[in-house]
Amino acid sequence: MKKETLCVQAGYVPENGESRLPPIVQSTTFKYDTSEDMGELFDLKASGYFYTRLQNPTSDYVAAKIAALEGGTAGMLTSSGQAANLFAVFNIAGCGDHVIASTAIYGGTYNLFNVTMRRMGIDFTFVDPDCSDEELEAAFKPNTKAVFGETIANPSLVVFDIERFANAAHAHGVPLIIDNTFATPINCRPFEFGCDIVTHSTTKYMDGHDAQVGGAIVDSGNFDWMAHADKFPGLTTPDESYHGITYVEQFGNGGAYITKCVAQLMRDLGSTPAPMNAYLLNLGLESLAVRMKRHCENGQKVAEFLSQHDKIAWVNYPGLEGNKYYDRAKKYMPNGTCGVVSFGVKGGRKAAEAFMKQLKVAIIATHVADAHTCVLHPASSTHRQLSDEELVAAGVGPDLVRLSVGIENADDIIADLAQALESV
Numbered sequence: 001m002k003k004e005t006l007c008v009q010a011g012y013v014p015e016n017g018e019s020r021l022p023p024i025v026q027s028t029t030f031k032y033d034t035s036e037d038m039g040e041l042f043d044l045k046a047s048g049y050f051y052t053r054l055q056n057p058t059s060d061y062v063a064a065k066i067a068a069l070e071g072g073t074a075g076m077l078t079s080s081g082q083a084a085n086l087f088a089v090f091n092i093a094g095c096g097d098h099v100i101a102s103t104a105i106y107g108g109t110y111n112l113f114n115v116t117m118r119r120m121g122i123d124f125t126f127v128d129p130d131c132s133d134e135e136l137e138a139a140f141k142p143n144t145k146a147v148f149g150e151t152i153a154n155p156s157l158v159v160f161d162i163e164r165f166a167n168a169a170h171a172h173g174v175p176l177i178i179d180n181t182f183a184t185p186i187n188c189r190p191f192e193f194g195c196d197i198v199t200h201s202t203t204k205y206m207d208g209h210d211a212q213v214g215g216a217i218v219d220s221g222n223f224d225w226m227a228h229a230d231k232f233p234g235l236t237t238p239d240e241s242y243h244g245i246t247y248v249e250q251f252g253n254g255g256a257y258i259t260k261c262v263a264q265l266m267r268d269l270g271s272t273p274a275p276m277n278a279y280l281l282n283l284g285l286e287s288l289a290v291r292m293k294r295h296c297e298n299g300q301k302v303a304e305f306l307s308q309h310d311k312i313a314w315v316n317y318p319g320l321e322g323n324k325y326y327d328r329a330k331k332y333m334p335n336g337t338c339g340v341v342s343f344g345v346k347g348g349r350k351a352a353e354a355f356m357k358q359l360k361v362a363i364i365a366t367h368v369a370d371a372h373t374c375v376l377h378p379a380s381s382t383h384r385q386l387s388d389e390e391l392v393a394a395g396v397g398p399d400l401v402r403l404s405v406g407i408e409n410a411d412d413i414i415a416d417l418a419q420a421l422e423s424v
């Protein structure tokens with residue numbers, strides 16, 4: 001089935017007389033007739049539900065839909081995008097291991113890696129996504145376990161060269177993990193370009209309505225763990241905390257990674273989504289293909305309007321001809337990138353603040369990538385503690401405005417921007 005159909009129909013398929021929408025199984029626990037029945041579940045010999053911290057039917061239906069959209073073999077939901085990235089990396093890298101990550105990633109992920117996961121004993125090397133082959137090669141160490149990047153980086157809108165990084169990762173016997181939040185599988189399926197594992201903050205376009213915070217992980221099933229068994233003992237040798245099962249032997253390349261992630265990390269860290277949130281996410285997913293098309297159309301119109309306006313200093317949007325990533329975006333996302341546009345207002349910080357005060361359709365919010373057009377001035381909010389010099393060094397100049405173009409009528413969004421610019 002095509003992506004538009006998967007958005008609506010994948011995951012939950014009702015039987016005769018069952019509810020059309022997946023039921024919200026808002027229950028912590030599940031009942032069994034005998035202890036033996038339950039024992040089979042605890043040994044991972046039978047599949048089923050016993051406690052919602054590990055698995056819940058509502059969440060599983062929605063995870064299956066996301067896995068189908070990405071073209072993967074298995075998927076799981078987490079309670080946030082942060083938890084998805086933590087789990088995706090920690091599932092294969094532990095204390096004493098090393099991971100290579102792109103510098104062009106979401107600030108929250110950068111902090112997670114560079115501060116919190118370093119405290120867990122994992123070493124990170126951050127590489128410029130446009131670095132030379134020599135620099136990329138030099139980043140690999142004998143204990144490297146994964147490479148990590150973002151399809152379209154939040155907020156810099158750098159487009160990641162997935163194929164190049166997949167080839168480099170595979171040459172060193174490790175998987176490539178991609179955070180595909182901004183592109184969504186509607187605009188890019190990283191597995192088609194060699195990526196092995198995909199993560200999402202479902203909080204953004206997938207939900208699309210500001211209704212829930214959530215995350216997802218999907219495995220392509222393509223990475224051959226046994227071929228690099230010494231690097232990934234957690235998947236290729238017996239797990240004593242699960243009665244000695246070896247994940248790859250029992251679940252194959254298609255199921256081992258996600259089963260281990262649920263069985264160990266969900267069990268021990270418990271970043272479980274609420275069934276109600278999974279249900280809300282599913283509603284958002286049903287219209288994802290339609291919404292992404294509109295986000296891209298509106299984003300393109302807004303970027304073109306801004307780039308021709310005499311009060312605008314610069315515009316960054318990968319869909320604009322002349323953008324540094326225009327050709328790469330056309331290769332990986334021929335149907336469009338996303339609805340996020342960043343730009344500078346002439347006159348710097350003061351002009352940006354004055355401009356934003358006049359906006360009426362675009363609301364000021366610390367959010368991106370949903371139906372409602374929203375706008376953020378990082379210099380006076382998320383990056384407030386930095387001086388103007390530090391802001392420039394961080395790639396978030398004092399004049400930078402991040403605009404997340406929603407699915408309203410583009411004429412109304414543009415008219416709003418025009419009247420606000422007039423008053424600057």
Ligand SMILES: *Cc1c(COP(=O)(O)O)cnc(C)c1O
Pocket residue numbers: 080081082083106108109150154179181182200201202203204213214215
């Ligand atoms: C927002 C975001 C995250 C973090 O997700 P939460 O759902 O807020 O925890 C991770 N990656 C990207 C690209 C994001 O935009």
